[in-house]
Amino acid sequence: MMDVLARMKGLLRRLLARRGAALGLGFLALVALAAAFATVLPFDPLSQSVAASLLPPSAENWFGTDELGRDILARVIYGARTSLLTAAGAVVIAALVGVPVGLAAGFYGDWRDSLLMRCIDVLLALPNILFAMALIAVLGRSQGAALIAVGIAGIPGFARIARAQVMALRQLDFVTAVRGFGGSPGYIMFKTILPNALSPLVVQAIVLASIAILLEAALAFLGVGVPPPTPSWGEMLRTGKSYLYEAPTYAVLPGIVLTLTILSLDTIGRALTAILDRDETDASGETIGGRR
């Protein structure tokens, strides 16, 4: 929808007006660009050179080399692909399942609400990391398994927010108007309510992305993430920590990148929440979400 795009553009502009969020967006953009164009950059994350292992940062290897003499910067860049793909995949899975469930629960509000939300509560009660590990035990170690695990863990968040939004919006006049001219429940949920509930869902997506990146790193750190030699930040932390004495930068630099990424996402998420809250206050008495 053109309108959604335009709205996102507006949000972006207002985000950039905040310093923290602008820095976060800048860093994320850098990471995302590096990840996207990793293959055209002159970095090879797999080429080994055992003779040149555990080197400190230098002009040639900005982040130094790992225990197999691989370039750590290259692995950080390719690791960003793993992290961002997991995050994106997890968000998509969580949103695709969570949003319809939340919309339906909130829209009908009867026994269907109770049933769906109890299921969501069950999911919510599962400890993320244990659930992910159990799933990986079943599916085997792969990016897909990590992604699905994190995605399922993210379903409750989306469902709850979608439900809350529907509950807030479904009594509004313009929703009643659509019911009045005969819009079906599906039409009302997805075409009428969802576009107005998008902003908090975007915030939730950002929050989940940061959780997903962290969880993926945690899984890799525990040795159940993406199998080597595929670079992953968590895997680099895991291996790097063994070499903390010999090559402190090995674990520290990927750790800093990971931290900054999470920090960026959180800053953006918080800034968005603030912007949207203000919108809502400004627009109270008129419409949720505001115009301008």
Place this chain on the structure above:
Amino acid sequence: MTEPLLQVRDLSVLFPARRGAPPVKAVEGLSFDIGPGQTLGLVGQSGSGKTTAGRAILQLQKASEGSVKLLGQELTTMRSGDLRRMRRHMQFVLQNPYSSLHPRMTIGQILSEPLQVHRTVPANRIRERVEELLELVNLDPAMTRRYPHEFSGGQRQRVVIARALAVNPDFVVCDEPVSALDVRTQAQIVTLLQSLQQKLGLSYLFIAHDLAIVREMAHRVAVMFRGRIVEMGSAAQVYDSPAHPYTQLLLDAVPVPDPVLQRERLRRAPPDLRFLDGDGGACVQGVDHVRAGTSEWHEVAPGHGVSCRYWPQGRSAAA
């Protein structure tokens, strides 16, 4: 009289008990007909159940009892899919033109929505139909790409009306369609609604608390108090010879621009307000019509009825 377009019988809406509070009867025993091309004005104070009644008729609010027939078809028991198809015959115009338009959609999108939902016009003709609708409500067809917030309240209300007309309905519920607008705009909208009725042969249920506007719009008028109709008749009957004390009270509350009339009105005894004391179940004559199975409805003139409920003690119902 020809077959009524809309037939409402004993319609009641009960809001279930909540947190210890007893259940609330928002609408009780509503019965009336609206013929093709006719307007029934529904007046009453806020909280009298007017809006709930309108919603219950449109099946946006579940009725607890009674029947609503549109074009001879019973709506209260209709399956939801059939009901959605039925909705192209009945539409409504809400009070607040600011909140009843989707804020994130252009006027064009808003007007094409009902067309898409009901597939009444082929996709390639939707644009044409949207422009036609805008012209119908005297708006510039060029505004399809703009958003609701770019327009004034009156313009928006015209859009709301255009949307209601998009599917060629037979019956439109207008719920306080002008109360949110300034006086000048009110007159324009009322004129628009009237001209549309003539042009398209629409029937209206016109809900308002503003008696003057109802008189201008309605062929017949029903007065609601505490969820019940206490008086119903032709506009002239109700306005010129109000039978129920509540109706009188309502009419007295309207400022009259004519100083002579106003003075005369002030000379009259103030209306007896004791009927506000509550609904004891019995009417003014002490008859509990529900228990006795008799009607509380008294025909005072052909087509002019009044309820003996909410009648102050000591005044005769037949007066």
Place this chain on the structure above:
Amino acid sequence: MTKLSRRQFGMAGLALASVSLAGGLPASAQQLKGGRLRVAVLSELANYDPQQLSTVNFHVIKNLYDSLIEYTPEGKPEPSLATEWNIAPDKTSVTLKLRSGVTFHSGTPFKADSVLATLQKGADPKRGKNVFSTMSIVKDWSAPDDATVTINFKAPVPERQMLDLLQFLIPIDPKGIDTVETVPAGTGPYTLVNRAVGQSLTLKANPKYWREKQPIVQDLVFTVFSEDASASAALESGAVDIVYNGSSRSAVRLKNAGFQVFAGPGPLVQVFRINSTRGPFRNKSFRQAFNHLMDRASILRVGYAGMGKVVALPWAPASPAYDESYNATYAYDLEKAKKLIAASGLSADEIKNWKLLVNGSDESSVAISQIVQGSLQKVGIPVELDMRQGAEYVTALLGGDFAATFGAVGNVQKFPSRVTTNSIYRTSGNPILKDPHPHPDYVAAIAKVDGASGGAAEVKAAYDNLNKVMVEEAFGIPTNSYDVGLIVASDKIGGITLDIDNLFIARTIGFK
């Protein structure tokens, strides 16, 4: 080294021995003072049964128990609980004289009945655990009197094999033999004080210990660390006095930092195990390519901090069958590997149709598997790593459910046929290669080694033949030897005794 292979190593029937010098302590050790010795270990012991020897209890067994005989680090047999052993001329029996004046921790005197009970347990398929397979050569046993035991064999047995058995036998108190898993029942230099599962184990000196002036330290405390790095940090901060069985890399670093490092004589050999019953590995030429695909120098350097030796055969340099020339002949050479792969006649799809199983819990395995993966990539064999953790890996390894994997083998410094105690080298009932053994040449070569009881030339010929067959059949590709049970000690510590199997011996250790 993989955790599993350690266990295998133990299961294989690693003989227990220690180097208590018959004449007592070296002069320098005489000045050592007692006290409280704090040792960091990286594994939690499973139980106290000395017949369930595995690396997880390497740190306790020799401190709670004694063997019948011991080996010096050079492999020379020495008396321990048996003071004499007389091998019959026909090599079908051995008669032991038992030490007198020894008591178990419970106070029970050590007599022939305990040796009989121990043999009984070892020969029982249910209770014998790791000793059971070693007992297969034993026919029966008897005790003419309280201080004598005779063990009869089913057939003539090479002397070395007999001695290995005696060194492996650890007498258990007959009264406590049924509860030995939970209550230690030995004659050893220390007795159990208490155990906090997963955290620590506290022992104190056995006042009635039979070796004079031993043990030196009165209190012995093992603390379990889950991380090699934290154990090292504990040593550096002075929270522990010794780290036992830490990683080679930490040992190298700590040595440079001024700590003492002791490597025992019983190394392991890392072997790239190939399941020759599967996929492209059924092809001999393809398997032989792997002899040249191992970048052994890099593997040793990355996996084991360079501590050890590159080897192309599963022998430690101390093994009688060790042959240095193979290291040059089967050196890392991608061109030779490519030729062998081409000679195999397998298609490009066939040769990459497998996964390399990796013990994800073991850092070294992960690193060296990636090195091999890199080498394979270079010769056009892109394969994925199949990472499994802990028990899941053990199940796959022991069940033979893999195409190829790294796993260390033990007993590489002993009688060459003892290599068959490792699952991949087993000649019958091999869990990976199954029966009938797909490499009859190898089975025959092992039999020839076992049967070579004649002159040195015959023995040498049997060893040479075995070596040749091993690289030709190429179902196990050794890469390097490395140290296990490394001891890193602070400079205040003296009197470290090395065990032939690298078990931890505390009784001679003291503070300078």
